Amino acid sequence: MNTSSDLDTGVRAALNELKLDPTQPLIISDADEVLLQFVAGLERYLDGQGLWLDLQTFALSGNIKHKETDEPVPVEKTPDLLAGFFKAEAGNLTAVDHAAEALDALSNRAQIIVLTNVPTAQRDARAESLARQGMSYPVIANKGLKGPAVSHIADAFTAPVFFLDDIPHNLKSVAESHEESRRLHFIADKRLAKLLPPSEHSHFHSSHWPDAQAFMEAELAAQGF
Ligand SMILES: [Mg+2]
Known part of the structure; x- marks a missing residue:
């Protein structure tokens, strides 16, 4: 095809x-x-935002959580968060x-x-x-x-x-x-x-x-x- x-x-x-x-x-x-190293870089970035990645499944949506409360970031916010990550870190990944x-x-x-x-x-x-x-x-x-x-x-x-x-x-x-x-x-x-x-x-x-x-x-x- x-x-x-x-x-x-x-x-x-x-x-x-x-x-x-x-x-x-x-x-x-x-x-x-x-x-x-995408995930390692993303974890560093999230840490700076008071967030962490709970690697329970092979997905970002729903697995990004607030460090203080463990509340997940709403799924609809994931694209913006990722856009911010790429903007800040696309040139900095190991x-x-x-x-x-x-x-x-x-x-x-x-x-x-x-x-x-x-x-x-x-x-x-x-x-x-x-x-x-x-x-x-x-x-x-x-x-x-x-x-x-x-x-x-x-x-x-x-x-x-x-x-x-x-x-x-x-x-x-x-x-x-x-x-x-x-x-x-x-x-x-x-x-x-x-x-x-x-x-x-x-x-x-x-x-x-x-x-x-x-x-x-x-x-x-x-x-x-
Ligand atoms: Mg890939």
Whole structure:
């Protein structure tokens, strides 16, 4: 199923700027909770607001609570809170352990891009923060599910395409839009990883970059790259 038509106009324009070789492997990686420690950064930010994240389920809505009373912040306030977090912290999140080294090694054999649902206004701060931590790759600010963007880039590829994300909806969306992709369900935060079973739409599940690197290297070798 080709869902390219669902693609946001701005996202499509940014994707069209990429100079990619469809005959060479491609790694499309999410940022939050894959390359960057999203939950740890969010917890720091919430702490400064007198709030905390009660990690009972894989969701932010309903799990953000006031430190003094343990009252949850109303679900409808979550988008504003997250917007404030991204505005303040999009450039300040710490890299996930071993992510930079793994991508650096893989960059000898594959093209790498970052597909992140960071707000467009914070795209540059995010790209700079990744570059500062050893990950200088093109950063695309996506909107919504990621299948349409992946299909827009990857449909022309004859070489292997890998997709990494922590969110099951994105893995499912990419499975539906670009079935041939090899999908890694990666959740860096181990507390978060425990709250979710591996996505049925993924081929590999991990919280550890050296393992994800080994999986991709083995797949590349098996396909002659
Ligand atoms: Mg993410």
